[in-house]
Every structure is written in C-alpha cells, then in structure tokens.
Amino acid sequence: MDIKQKKALVFGGTSGIGLATVKQLSELGAEVTAIGRDINKVTHVPDNVTLKACDVLDKEALEALFLECGPIDILVSAATGGSRAIGPFAEMDMEAYQASFAKLWGYTHVVRYGLEQLSDSGAIVLVSGTPARYCNPGQIAISSVGGAVEAFVRGVAKEIKPKRINTVSPGLIDTPMVALEGEARDAHYQKLTAKNLIPRAGLPDEVAQGIIFAIQNDFVTGTTIDVDGGLLLS
Numbered sequence: 387m388d389i390k391q392k393k394a395l396v397f398g399g400t401s402g403i404g405l406a407t408v409k410q411l412s413e414l415g416a417e418v419t420a421i422g423r424d425i426n427k428v429t430h431v432p433d434n435v436t437l438k439a440c441d442v443l444d445k446e447a448l449e450a451l452f453l454e455c456g457p458i459d460i461l462v463s464a465a466t467g468g469s470r471a472i473g474p475f476a477e478m479d480m481e482a483y484q485a486s487f488a489k490l491w492g493y494t495h496v497v498r499y500g501l502e503q504l505s506d507s508g509a510i511v512l513v514s515g516t517p518a519r520y521c522n523p524g525q526i527a528i529s530s531v532g533g534a535v536e537a538f539v540r541g542v543a544k545e546i547k548p549k550r551i552n553t554v555s556p557g558l559i560d561t562p563m564v565a566l567e568g569e570a571r572d573a574h575y576q577k578l579t580a581k582n583l584i585p586r587a588g589l590p591d592e593v594a595q596g597i598i599f600a601i602q603n604d605f606v607t608g609t610t611i612d613v614d615g616g617l618l619l620s
C-alpha cells in the first residue's frame with residue numbers, strides 16, 4: 387500500500403508506540419486520526435493529524451466514531467485498554483486477571499466496527515507483546531491476552547480477505563507505560579534487558595517501523611512481526 391493520502395485511524399495514538407505510528411504515518415502523507423481517552427496528552431500534532439477522544443471499551447461510541455471517520459484504509463490499535471495483572475497465577479486476583487483482557491476486548495471492538503468502514507485494499511495492525519510466546523513467571527495475564535490477540539489475528543485474517551490484518555509484537559519498549567524517571571528508569575530497563583541479544587529497551591519508533599511495514603507490504607497477512615531485540619531467543 388502506498389500510504390500517501392490514505393486515511394488512517396490509530397487507537398492508542400496519543401502515547402508511546404501508537405503516537406510514534408501516528409507520526410510516521412503522517413510523515414508518509416496519510417490523513418491520520420489519533421485516538422485515546424484523554425487527547426490532552428498530546429500537545430502538538432502535524433496538520434494532517436486529528437485528535438479524537440474515544441474509549442475502545444465503549445462500543446456505541448466506537449460505532450459512531452467509525453461512521454464519522456469512514457471510509458478508511460488503515461486501522462491500527464495499540465490501545466492498552468485498561469490495567470493488567472502481574473504476579474503468579476496461584477495467587478492471582480481473578481477479577482484483576484479478567485480485567486487484563488480489556489486489551490483484547492478493545493482490539494476486537496475496533497476490528498469488528500472498523501471493518502465495516504475499511505476499504506478492500508485496507509490493512510489492520512494490532513500490537514501484542516513478547517510474553518505471548520515467552521512468558522516469564524508473573525506474566526501469565528499479559529501472556530494469555532497477547533496469545534489471544536495473536537490467535538485472533540491468525541483466525542480472522544482468513545475471514546476478512548482481501549483486507550489484511552497482522553500483529554506486531556514488541557519486546558520491552560521505552561514508553562510512558564513505565565512511570566519511572568531518571569536513573570531509576572535507566573536501571574529498570576538495563577536490568578530487564580541485560581540478557582537480550584540487543585541489551586537495551588526498544589524505541590517506540592522501532593516498533594512503529596514494524597507497523598508501517600505491515601501496512602505497506604500487500605503480501606503480508608495473518609502473521610506476527612517481532613520487534614523485540616532478540617528477546618524471544620534470549
């Protein structure tokens with residue numbers, strides 16, 4: 387797909403990986419709408435970017451947003467959806483475990499209602515995460531959710547052809563998702579990435595490059611693209 391002058395919606399486009407994707411799509415000449423619950427997170431956007439507030443868990447609001455913004459060519463969701471549970475499953479708070487699936491419900495809502503407005507040559511990209519296929523102790527919630535996202539994409543790709551859908555799976559990425567600052571932030575990322583083939587946190591722009599590839603390459607569908615510094619092999 388030639389991204390120039392295409393119409394793109396990016397959920398979770400106000401921070402981190404989603405915001406980096408918005409900027410790259412904008413630089414490539416797309417007309418982009420960046421969506422999050424709080425659009426005041428973003429202070430400046432290029433002329434070809436519009437900000438809209440919407441919660442991916444609110445189905446009625448999503449349907450209205452797609453009707454307002456459609457037809458579209460590119461649909462990306464990096465919206466985390468809500469909180470995630472961390473810790474061993476044997477001690478898991480089951481409410482918190484179930485709440486972690488807000489990410490999956492947000493993604494599936496966006497695909498369900500977005501498909502109606504997506505052109506036949508259109509492309510969808512969702513963001514999973516390395517724990518889907520490399521789960522350390524304590525990561526079972528995000529692992530289960532990520533695995534479900536990747537299975538959803540593999541399955542639904544067959545149903546929606548010729549429209550395309552792919553997952554991009556990041557490793558540990560330096561985004562506002564982690565609230566630490568300064569030396570504590572550096573130490574956090576150094577500790578968690580020390581054994582990786584590329585021993586540093588990834589950049590939101592590096593993941594956005596994977597998302598752009600999945601949009602541009604018309605021969606790629608139903609798969610997962612890893613942008614993880616070799617974490618799966620570490």
Ligand SMILES: NC(=O)c1ccc[n+]([C@@H]2O[C@H](COP(=O)([O-])OP(=O)(O)OC[C@H]3O[C@@H](n4cnc5c(N)ncnc54)[C@H](OP(=O)(O)O)[C@@H]3O)[C@@H](O)[C@H]2O)c1
Nearest residue numbers: 398400401402403422423424441442465466467515559561
């Ligand atoms: N950072 C990492 O290390 C990492 C690793 C693997 C996978 N991932 C995945 O990559 C994706 C993006 O992560 P990130 O690090 O870029 O996160 P981030 O910087 O925290 O950005 C999350 C974005 O999602 C939006 N969002 C969250 N809940 C939403 C909702 N209910 N409705 C609409 N928008 C919502 C946020 O805006 P509002 O809060 O204002 O709504 C924000 O724009 C997530 O799916 C995450 O699980 C991240």
